[in-house]
Amino acid sequence: MSGGVVGGDTASGAARRPVRRSAGAGAAFAAGATITTAYLALALVACVWTPHDPTAISIIDKLQAPSVHHWFGTDQLGRDVLSMIMAGARNSLGVALLSVLIGAAVGIPLGLIAAAERGVVEELIMRANDLTFAFPALLLAILITAALGPGAVNAVIAIGVFNIPVFARVVRGGARNLWTRDYTLAARVAGKGRARISLEHILPNLATLLVVQGTIQFSLGVIAEAGLSYVGLGAQPPTPSWGRMLNEAQSLTALDPALALYPGGAVVLLVLGLNLVGDGLGRGRGLQ
């Protein structure tokens, strides 16, 4: 609100307006980015190396307290918890990422088409969206995995389907706004068709918005994956997953409450990190 009135002429005054970000917001974004990067690194390392084999059962070592050998201790079957958390990160991030990609790959074109075509096409796309939205996300995912059978791949599909209308709606809203800009009119005067204008002018100008939305959907995907595997519809044993670790720890709360803390904390910290990143990116929007 401060800079605009000073600016030279009205147009560039707005463009030159300094976007001030409080130091706190910057620090929050940095913290979020650090957490998220750390998880990514952890998941990547887990692809090639974990301290122990996360699936190796050793009953004599069961329910050990944290030690130099097992940093986070062992579970009721003697598996190394740290290794399971690392392998779980790989599973969790993988499922969330792929489901965001599915949602974006289908939802973005649908949103672009809806905004460009208007009329009947738009109505059809958006009402189909509403229909998907009408189901609670987790219920829909359970429905899909129940129909297709449990497993990580089907979890990806289930969560991805829920992401499609989110992306379609965000893109259509942003695109409709951009279609009222004069530069789309100028492009039409140059003889460009709607598809070309959508790709050249509309989509690039939605990029920031999409990155922010992608981050939010990513964190929702992590929660959804944990939820699905908690009820046994995610990655199947012996593949480690945070949701199933939580489920198994539940019956042992009296014996070893720490067992639930590791996977629970892992989910909470990752979601927190992703949300901080999304927040920071959202604040930075509007910056060219």
Place this chain on the structure above:
Amino acid sequence: MTSEMLLHIESLGVSIGTERVLDNVSLHVARGEILGLVGASGSGKSMTALAIMRLLPRAARVTGSVCFEDRLLGAMSEVELRAVRGGRMAMVFQEPMTALNPLIRIGAQVAETVRLHRSAGAAEARSLAREALDRVGLHGIELERLPYELSGGQRQRVAIAMALVLSPALLIADEPTTAIDVGTQADILRLLEDLVRTRGSGMILVSHDLAVVSQVTDRIAVMRHGEIVEQLPTAELLTREHHPYTQALLAAARLEPKRVPRRPESALVVLEAREIVREYPRRRRSFLRRAAPRRAVDGVSLDVHAGETVGLVGESGSGKSTLLRTLLALERPQAGAVRLLGEDFGASRGAASRRLRRSIQVVLQDPVGSFDPRWRVERLVAEPYYALDDPPDAALLKANVAAALAEVGLCAADGARYPHEFSGGERQRIAIARALILRPAVIAFDEAVSALDVLVRAQILTLLAELADRLQLAYLFVSHDLHVVRAIADRVYVMQQGRIVEQGPTERVFRSPQHAYTRALLAATPQLA
């Protein structure tokens, strides 16, 4: 200290960071006096208004004194200032769209000002609001209306009612008529003048347009670069020599014709519209009966000859923008035909349409929205090349873009920059370069200079006139501003409610307008004597 003096500003200075925004500004306003504050954008006029209201950004450092009703504003606490703002001193802003809260009913918005400043009951505040709305010419308008239900002029009246409801001693109006139609503009100016004169309060009218300011003010202060270069009684504006900057503003506001009108009736017709009808469906009121569609354009015929500049004048809502979009084949008319270079352009499709498009280009009003913010200027200017089947290779294209930029007074290096790095006037130059690059037969201008400052507007019009003569271009110049059209057009069409009500050579139409609507438009347009 005489009580006749309402506002007394003594060597006011404002700096933000290292930038000196206002320097040594001294002004005074007496009771019952209207002071005009004139200057190009960025000259510090709005800053002066904000400094008087003490609404400056927090980082601003202020020197000098502002004395209002014999009290120093600088010595007041924020609480005291709040009582002054809105109560004794009120402001009307340029943009009637954003000055009102879109979710609050107009009656409640006006009443809110009352309740903020007086311990008035809801009923009393409401009746004061009613009274204020009646006074600004909104007799009998329902208090329950929402801002979006009103026209731009009506909204500006509501904003004025909000400013005047508590009978402030000083009213600051910052470009109050810049965003509204000519007819309405004259009404609003007259209204402001009446309200100030009858109550003996003072007013500062801030504007970039000397023609507007000269209509109602007693004195004029001319600003440039945060300083006042000249103060003079309005009556002397045209009678004596002034500071060179004032002279420049005067010349720009006068808008002398930029070129010798031609009589190209013998020339080829390049763009031709025959009996165009464009209708929009209306929301149906009953399930059984379909509502009659709204006719935005109603049987319009129009010709543009080669090398000719044709003006199309009308107020907002007259259908001129719809007509323009139909002429550009962006919308299909329900009836009638658009012919470009003798071929049917309106009904053309695919390759034929693209081939014809290279002969007609457009320059739009909004210097911000006309460009994709993510594209560099060179890519933007080259966009029309898409209409060619064999676009030139990269090297030739770059040379052509550089040539087009040079033609509009920019340099080749500007091609590598982004649109937000340019001022409004420069951006309109880029838009003109984009329209020129294919050497079209016709360029359509949709309010192309309406968003610009008077000085910049004059420069752009001069450039357009020169390009038309040199490159033998035909223009279709659409504007609500009669004087702009007069300065550049050879022939004019006047449009009202979707129909052409008058047409003819520019000078004939302006000297002896035949239709009542044309006469009304001419009378409403502020003009320097």
